[in-house]
Amino acid sequence: TGSYFFNNSNNTANEITNRQYFLENDSTQLYNENQISTSSNYNHRINMRLEYKMDSSNTLIFTPTLSLQKNNSLNKLTGVNSAIKGIISETNNLNRSDNSGYNFNNNILYRHAFAKRGRSLSLNLGTSVNNRSGDTYIDAFNSSDDAQDSLRQFSDRSSKGYQLSANVSYTEPVGKKGQLQLSYRPTYSVSHADQRSFQFDGLADKYNLFDSSLSNKFDNTYTTQNGGVNYRFNSKQNTFSVGLAYQHADLSSDQEFPLKTETNRTFSNLLPTAMWNAKLSAKSSVRLSYRSNTSAPSINQLQNVINNNNPLILSTGNPDLDQQYSHNVIARYTYTNTAKGLSLFGNIFYQKTDDYIGNATFLAASDSVLSNSVTLYQGSQLRKPVNLSGYWNLRSFVTLGMPLKFIKSNLNFNTGYSYSNIPGIVNGVSNISAAQTYNTGAVLASNVSENIDFTLSYSANFNRVKNSIQPSLNNNYFSQNAGVQINLLSKNGWVFQNDLNNQSYRGLTDGFNQNFWLWNVSVGKKFLKNDNGELRLTVFDLLKQNQSIRRNVEEIYVEDVQTQVLRQYFMLTFSYRLRNFGSRK
Numbered sequence: 001t002g003s004y005f006f007n008n009s010n011n012t013a014n015e016i017t018n019r020q021y022f023l024e025n026d027s028t029q030l031y032n033e034n035q036i037s038t039s040s041n042y043n044h045r046i047n048m049r050l051e052y053k054m055d056s057s058n059t060l061i062f063t064p065t066l067s068l069q070k071n072n073s074l075n076k077l078t079g080v081n082s083a084i085k086g087i088i089s090e091t092n093n094l095n096r097s098d099n100s101g102y103n104f105n106n107n108i109l110y111r112h113a114f115a116k117r118g119r120s121l122s123l124n125l126g127t128s129v130n131n132r133s134g135d136t137y138i139d140a141f142n143s144s145d146d147a148q149d150s151l152r153q154f155s156d157r158s159s160k161g162y163q164l165s166a167n168v169s170y171t172e173p174v175g176k177k178g179q180l181q182l183s184y185r186p187t188y189s190v191s192h193a194d195q196r197s198f199q200f201d202g203l204a205d206k207y208n209l210f211d212s213s214l215s216n217k218f219d220n221t222y223t224t225q226n227g228g229v230n231y232r233f234n235s236k237q238n239t240f241s242v243g244l245a246y247q248h249a250d251l252s253s254d255q256e257f258p259l260k261t262e263t264n265r266t267f268s269n270l271l272p273t274a275m276w277n278a279k280l281s282a283k284s285s286v287r288l289s290y291r292s293n294t295s296a297p298s299i300n301q302l303q304n305v306i307n308n309n310n311p312l313i314l315s316t317g318n319p320d321l322d323q324q325y326s327h328n329v330i331a332r333y334t335y336t337n338t339a340k341g342l343s344l345f346g347n348i349f350y351q352k353t354d355d356y357i358g359n360a361t362f363l364a365a366s367d368s369v370l371s372n373s374v375t376l377y378q379g380s381q382l383r384k385p386v387n388l389s390g391y392w393n394l395r396s397f398v399t400l401g402m403p404l405k406f407i408k409s410n411l412n413f414n415t416g417y418s419y420s421n422i423p424g425i426v427n428g429v430s431n432i433s434a435a436q437t438y439n440t441g442a443v444l445a446s447n448v449s450e451n452i453d454f455t456l457s458y459s460a461n462f463n464r465v466k467n468s469i470q471p472s473l474n475n476n477y478f479s480q481n482a483g484v485q486i487n488l489l490s491k492n493g494w495v496f497q498n499d500l501n502n503q504s505y506r507g508l509t510d511g512f513n514q515n516f517w518l519w520n521v522s523v524g525k526k527f528l529k530n531d532n533g534e535l536r537l538t539v540f541d542l543l544k545q546n547q548s549i550r551r552n553v554e555e556i557y558v559e560d561v562q563t564q565v566l567r568q569y570f571m572l573t574f575s576y577r578l579r580n581f582g583s584r585k
Helices: none
Strands: 002-021 030-048 050-053 058-083 086-113 120-144 148-174 178-201 206-234 238-257 261-279 284-295 313-315 324-337 342-354 356-363 381-388 391-404 409-426 429-446 452-467 475-489 494-506 515-527 533-540 548-553 557-563 569-576
Touching: 148 206, 206 261, 381 409, 494 533
Parallel strands: 313 381, 356 409
Antiparallel strands: 002 030, 002 557, 030 058, 050 058, 058 086, 086 120, 120 148, 148 178, 178 206, 206 238, 238 261, 261 284, 284 324, 324 342, 342 391, 356 381, 391 409, 409 429, 429 452, 452 475, 475 494, 494 515, 515 533, 533 569, 548 557
16 A cells, blocks of 8 residues: 655645743743744655565565655744843844754564464564755844844755664463563664854855854764563553663764764663553453553753854754663543443553753853853843753543433533643753643534534633742633534525634733634525535624733743734635446346
8 A cells, every 4th residue: 555645735824823931030021922923835755665475374574664854944932031221132144044854764574473372573664764955045244232233144044864773573372361571672873963154245246254153063873772572461451551661872972173083871771661451341441551661862852062053042952962862651541332322431641750851051141251252142042952950741531412302402611720840941940830631521513404504612721830940930820712613504494614723821911812703604505416416605804803812931931922813715616426337236
């Protein structure tokens, strides 16, 4: 089997951001940004699956995939840092970039089933190759209380790499209900990143002044050896498994430019897993699972070069990063009563990460010259990834569904809770940013007849944001959505659809507390034989009020973002339903 996918999108967006930093000594700093961006994206994706069954005991499967991307973008950004005394630094920035790349992945799986039931051998060989390149032009005017500067810069970036992996697995039956699995999985990953930056030479009228402070060539190699054993027990009522793997990993980072450095680190970890699935009754079951895993830092996090796409928000890499180690726990309960139409579903997910890769951020109290071409202006930030302790998050939700026969409808309730504990460092002081969300909602969906259909819905979210470095900035915010949808079909083929929603936000920064209506209406007519054809006119956002607002909580700040969305437009559609391509004799 195979498939091919292609899309081309052209987007224009206007985004407004209000950000408030968590700083010690009850000091206040704000960042306001207005960004207008246009982009053109091309994507090609090819997927294939080739299966060759040699005989009843041996199977060979190939699954290659190839994706190609091309992106052109233009961003115009105005950013302002301010404190109680007023504006302390600002930038007007025009950024143009052209990027392209590809990803190729291929897996070869061989499976052999022995004559003895439950005994098997499988071998999986994986290959992945990626290559990305891009050019970026920056024209910026930056200023602070003490300085003004302009920047005209060109950067040529490229990154490429490959990964080779294998997985050998052998299973052996143990008794009538047990199975033992032995596995070995090595991987070898190589990444290369190269950035060359040039400043504009006004006399020569071209970008030919090489900037070593914004240039870097970096190679990274990550090798893992993972071997483990897993025992699985199956019965009519219970499935249980427990496993333990040992992982040895080597991370080698070599910087070739501007200074030649080499960093080598070795990691050894035990990775336990466990799972229990119990059938409590004919209608209910529970599942508990635990899994541990590691993840290596990306080459972008390791590469020690400054990114100055936004001169007020600089970032760099850290070649001394360690891998992350995560513990994941999932609990799930399911109840289904088909005869009565009742259903209950609950889920809890918990994750704790050691050596979490967060950020250490320095906010400049005064202008600091980092190089001939890079100045850290007052109020601006330099962000660097570091390993931190204290990260964990919890997510849970419960859904209850039941029929309401007297109005021929189904009623669904849902409620949930989430908590994120995100560590960070700002100006050398540790901070914990904690975000809690309580959500609830209900949906009443009718099934009165094929001519009348309605849906009523309501959802609410209550959010609390806390931080340890400046509790005075702790805040709560609330959002809710109420909607009604009505579909009517007359006996002579007229179709009417009405979709009305009210969205409300409270507790955000000034200008972001909104209450608006989104109203979509359509009218159509079915015609032709058996009503197979339909002509429909749809009006989206009849009241011209549509908006997109979100709040982001990070380790050292909280921000509100408003994005321009497509408002009122009209769409005329014709659809034809095809039936019965052939007839039976």
